[in-house]
Amino acid sequence: MRLKNIPRARDVIAASRWAVDEPEKMKGRWAEEFGEPADAPVHLEIGTGKGRFILELSKEHPDINYIGLEKYSSVLLRGVEIQDELMLKNLRFIRGDAELITEYFLPGSIDRIYLNFSDPWPKERHAKRRLPSRQFLARYDTILSPGGTIEFKTDNRDLFDFAVEEVPGSAFEIAQLTYDLHADPVMNEGNIMTEYEEKFSALGNKICKYILVRR
Numbered sequence: 001m002r003l004k005n006i007p008r009a010r011d012v013i014a015a016s017r018w019a020v021d022e023p024e025k026m027k028g029r030w031a032e033e034f035g036e037p038a039d040a041p042v043h044l045e046i047g048t049g050k051g052r053f054i055l056e057l058s059k060e061h062p063d064i065n066y067i068g069l070e071k072y073s074s075v076l077l078r079g080v081e082i083q084d085e086l087m088l089k090n091l092r093f094i095r096g097d098a099e100l101i102t103e104y105f106l107p108g109s110i111d112r113i114y115l116n117f118s119d120p121w122p123k124e125r126h127a128k129r130r131l132p133s134r135q136f137l138a139r140y141d142t143i144l145s146p147g148g149t150i151e152f153k154t155d156n157r158d159l160f161d162f163a164v165e166e167v168p169g170s171a172f173e174i175a176q177l178t179y180d181l182h183a184d185p186v187m188n189e190g191n192i193m194t195e196y197e198e199k200f201s202a203l204g205n206k207i208c209k210y211i212l213v214r215r
């Protein structure tokens, strides 16, 4: 992915009440950060981009706490600027790396993980960087609660086939799966389109999705 560097992004994120720049310091402190009720579910989107999907979810479900994690400040900037205006109490953004999520969250503290249009990393030697890889599924197993779920969608059929093949070696099983989300009335109910989803479905690409639960 080509990335335009936006010099002010780091400063805007560092100054925002709603963004976390040093997520290691937040481990075990998320309930305190969100406030009452302390037992509200926490849903995490990994690779949130400009945060459009998680902003919509946060508006629709004020009873759920949401965290959007994004590696690059210049990408995350737009979402943080919008949240600086909306000030949704149940939403925080993290500028951080998914490889370190077990440093950011206590075991069992996340109730749902969303992976939306994750980078495909097409070279075989980079397979372990793919967010639905077995290496990442093991990290998700650590931070997810006993009833925790993972929802993954993409228009990239090769990445989706890889993701499906990674499941049997993990702590999870497939509860629901579709190769054409927008034509599936059950799985598409309440679907919120991400930025990439809108772009690629407008080109005629079908959207694949699975939902994983623990075995």
Ligand code: SAM
Pocket: 046, 047, 048, 049, 050, 069, 070, 071, 072, 075, 096, 097, 098, 099, 116, 117, 118, 119, 194, 195, 196, 197
């Ligand atoms: N989820 C958004 C959507 O569907 O519109 C953005 C999709 S974009 C293709 C993938 C995003 O994941 C990029 O913004 C990228 O920087 C982010 N990303 C990739 N690897 C990551 C990692 N290890 N940790 C955090 N974010 C990551």
